[in-house]
Amino acid sequence: KNQVEQSPQSLIILEGKNCTLQCNYTVSPFSNLRWYKQDTGRGPVSLTIMTFSENTKSNGRYTATLDADTKQSSLHITASQLSDSASYICVVSSMDTGRRALTFGSGTRLQVQP
Amino acid sequence: GAGVSQSPRYKVAKRGQDVALRCDPISGHVSLFWYQQALGQGPEFLTYFQNEAQLDKSGLPSDRFFAERPEGSVSTLKIQRTQQEDSAVYLCASSLEEPIHTQYFGPGTRLTVL
Numbered sequence: 640k641n642q643v644e645q646s647p648q649s650l651i652i653l654e655g656k657n658c659t660l661q662c663n664y665t666v667s668p669f670s671n672l673r674w675y676k677q678d679t680g681r682g683p684v685s686l687t688i689m690t691f692s693e694n695t696k697s698n699g700r701y702t703a704t705l706d707a708d709t710k711q712s713s714l715h716i717t718a719s720q721l722s723d724s725a726s727y728i729c730v731v732s733s734m735d736t737g738r739r740a741l742t743f744g745s746g747t748r749l750q751v752q753p
Numbered sequence: 754g755a756g757v758s759q760s761p762r763y764k765v766a767k768r769g770q771d772v773a774l775r776c777d778p779i780s781g782h783v784s785l786f787w788y789q790q791a792l793g794q795g796p797e798f799l800t801y802f803q804n805e806a807q808l809d810k811s812g813l814p815s816d817r818f819f820a821e822r823p824e825g826s827v828s829t830l831k832i833q834r835t836q837q838e839d840s841a842v843y844l845c846a847s848s849l850e851e852p853i854h855t856q857y858f859g860p861g862t863r864l865t866v867l
Binding site: 643673675680681682683684685688728730740741742743744745746 | 757786788793794795796797798809811844846855856857858859860861
C-alpha cells in the first residue's frame with residue numbers, strides 16, 4: 640500500500656530560526672514529490688515539485704531535497720517568519736498503467752513564535 | 754477571479770440530507786480533483802477528472818458519493834443521505850494537465866453533518 644509518513648507531527652520554533660521537516664514514502668511507481676503549505680482554513684498551496692532526477696529545489700526560503708534511493712525528502716525553512724506558521728504536507732504522485740494517484744502525508748504543523 | 758473557487762464555504766446538514774458542493778476550477782485547466790480532509794489530517798483523494806471524463810473514482814468512500822463535470826469546467830460533488838462521518842472539509846484542485854503540473858487548491862467547503 641502506498642504510504643507517506645511525515646515527521647515531526649508538530650514543531651514549535653522561534654522566529655528567525657531554521658527548521659527541517661521530513662517525509663518518507665513507500666509509493667511505487669514514483670512520478671514526483673510535492674510539498675504544500677496549508678494555512679488554517681485555506682486550501683494547500685504548492686511550494687515545490689520534484690521528479691525522480693531532481694535532488695534539490697528551492698522556492699525562496701524553502702528548500703526541498705529528494706533522495707529517490709532511500710525514498711526520503713526534506714523541506715528546510717531558513718530564517719523562519721511568523722507567516723510560516725502552517726501545516727506542511729508532503730505528497731507523492733505515482734503513475735500506474737495510466738492511472739495517476741496522489742498519496743498525501745498527514746502534514747507537519749509548524750508554529751513560529753516571536 | 755484567478756483562483757479555484759468553491760461554494761458554499763460552509764454547509765451544515767442534518768443526517769440523511771443530500772448536499773451538493775460546487776467547484777469552479779481555473780479557466781483552461783484540464784484536470785480537476787476532489788479531496789476529503791478530516792481535521793488534523795492530510796487530504797484524501799476522492800476522484801479525478803480530465804476534462805469531462807471521470808478517469809479515477811477509486812477514492813469515493815461509498816456509492817452515496819457522486820461527482821460530475823459535464824462540460825469539462827465546473828464540477829459538483831454530491832453526497833446523498835449524509836452521515837456524521839461525512840463531516841470534513843472537501844477540497845477541490847485543478848491543474849493544467851497531470852502528472853507534473855502544479856495543482857491549485859480552492860479554499861474548501863467545510864461540511865458538518867448533525
